[in-house]
Amino acid sequence: MEYVDRRLRHEARIRSAHHTVLVELSEAPGRRLRMTELAACAQMSPSGLSHVVDRLQSFGWVRREACATDRRGQVAVLTDGGLDALARAEPVHIDAIRRVFCGRLTAEQQRELRAIMEALGRGVRRASGWTAEPAQGLRPGPPAEPSSVTAATAATATEGG
Amino acid sequence: MEYVDRRLRHEARIRSAHHTVLVELSEAPGRRLRMTELAACAQMSPSGLSHVVDRLQSFGWVRREACATDRRGQVAVLTDGGLDALARAEPVHIDAIRRVFCGRLTAEQQRELRAIMEALGRGVRRASGWTAEPAQGLRPGPPAEPSSVTAATAATATEGG
DNA sequence: GAAGATTGAGTACTCAATCTTA
DNA sequence: TAAGATTGAGTACTCAATCTTC
Numbered sequence: 001m002e003y004v005d006r007r008l009r010h011e012a013r014i015r016s017a018h019h020t021v022l023v024e025l026s027e028a029p030g031r032r033l034r035m036t037e038l039a040a041c042a043q044m045s046p047s048g049l050s051h052v053v054d055r056l057q058s059f060g061w062v063r064r065e066a067c068a069t070d071r072r073g074q075v076a077v078l079t080d081g082g083l084d085a086l087a088r089a090e091p092v093h094i095d096a097i098r099r100v101f102c103g104r105l106t107a108e109q110q111r112e113l114r115a116i117m118e119a120l121g122r123g124v125r126r127a128s129g130w131t132a133e134p135a136q137g138l139r140p141g142p143p144a145e146p147s148s149v150t151a152a153t154a155a156t157a158t159e160g161g
Numbered sequence: 162m163e164y165v166d167r168r169l170r171h172e173a174r175i176r177s178a179h180h181t182v183l184v185e186l187s188e189a190p191g192r193r194l195r196m197t198e199l200a201a202c203a204q205m206s207p208s209g210l211s212h213v214v215d216r217l218q219s220f221g222w223v224r225r226e227a228c229a230t231d232r233r234g235q236v237a238v239l240t241d242g243g244l245d246a247l248a249r250a251e252p253v254h255i256d257a258i259r260r261v262f263c264g265r266l267t268a269e270q271q272r273e274l275r276a277i278m279e280a281l282g283r284g285v286r287r288a289s290g291w292t293a294e295p296a297q298g299l300r301p302g303p304p305a306e307p308s309s310v311t312a313a314t315a316a317t318a319t320e321g322g
Numbered sequence: 323g324a325a326g327a328t329t330g331a332g333t334a335c336t337c338a339a340t341c342t343t344a
Numbered sequence: 345t346a347a348g349a350t351t352g353a354g355t356a357c358t359c360a361a362t363c364t365t366c
Contacts (some may be wrong), residue, residue: 003285050350072343072348099288104280112273119265124164127260197326211328233326233365
C-alpha cells in the first residue's frame with residue numbers, strides 16, 4: 001500500500017522494506033532467520049536482502065551470526081534495539097492501515113475481500129510458478145505484532161466498524 | 162501489483178513508473194500534459210517526474226515543450242517512438258493482469274471487488290486529505306489503451322472467465 | 323511570497339559476477 | 345556442479361535547495 005509506505009517513511013522514519021524485515025524477524029522463533037528464509041518471507045531477492053541487512057546492521061537493529069549446521073549460511077538476528085525500533089514504528093503502521101480500512105468495509109465485504117485476495121493470490125502464484133511455502137509455521141498466526149492486513153482489519157473492524 | 166511490475170521490467174524492458182507516464186500521456190488529449198498534471202495523474206512527486214521524463218526523453222519517447230500560456234510551465238509530449246514503445250509493452254501488461262484475474266473471480270466477485278476498492282480508495286483519499294481530481298476528463302474512459310485494472314478485468318472476464 | 327519545474331546529494335533497488343561450502 | 349550469500353556497478357527514488365515566473 002503506497003499510502004502506508006509513505007506514512008511509515010515520514011512519521012516512523014523507516015522504509016517499507018526495512019519494516020518488513022523487522023516484522024518477519026520479530027515473528028520468527030528466537031527472533032532469528034536464515035538469510036534465505038528471510039528473503040522468501042519478505043519477498044526479496046538474496047542480494048536485495050543482503051543490502052537491507054547491511055543497513056539494518058549499521059543501525060544496530062539486526063546482527064548476523066554464522067549458521068551452526070551449514071557453514072555457508074548466515075542467520076539474521078533481531079536485536080533489542082531492533083525490537084524497540086519496530087515497537088516505535090508499529091503505531092504508525094497500525095494507524096495507517098486503520099485509516100484505510102476502519103469503518104469502510106462491512107463484515108460481508110471483509111469476507112468477500114478475503115476470498116477475492118485468496119483467489120488472486122492463487123492467480124499470481126500460478127502465473128509465477130510458485131508452489132513452495134516460504135518457511136514452516138511463520139504465517140499461521142501473528143504471535144506478537146499484528147502486522148498483516150487481515151489481522152489489522154479484523155482488529156480495527158471489531159472496534160471501529 | 163508486484164508481479165505485473167516484474168513482468169513489465171523483464172519482458173517488456175520497461176519500468177513501472179515509465180510505463181505509467183507513457184499510459185497517462187497516451188490517454189491525454191493531444192498526447193500532451195503539463196508536468197504538474199502528469200505528476201498528479203501518475204501519482205508522482207514533481208522531482209520524481211522530472212527525473213523520469215529526463216530518462217524517457219533520452220530514449221526519445223517523450224519530449225518537452227514550453228507552455229504557451231504560462232512561461233513557468235513545461236509540457237510533456239509523447240512522441241511516435243514513445244507510442245510504439247507503449248504498444249510493444251502493452252501485450253505483456255495485459256497478459257500479466259489477465260493471468261492474475263482471468264477466470265479467478267466470478268462476476269459477483271468482480272462487482273464486490275469494485276465496490277471494495279472504491280470504499281478503500283475513499284479511505285486513502287480521506288486519510289491523505291485529497292479532494293481534488295488530478296485533471297479533467299482523463300479518467301472517464303480509456304480511448305486507446307485498456308491499461309486500468311478495471312478495464313482489463315472487464316475485457317478478460319468476458320473472454321476467459 | 324507562492325507556484326511550476328529542475329538539480330544534486332544521498333540512499334535504495336536490480337542484476338550479473340564472485341566467493342565459499344555442500 | 346549447485347546452493348547460500350555477498351559485492352559492485354548501474355539505475356532509480358526521495359528530499360531539500362534552487363531558479364524562474366506568476
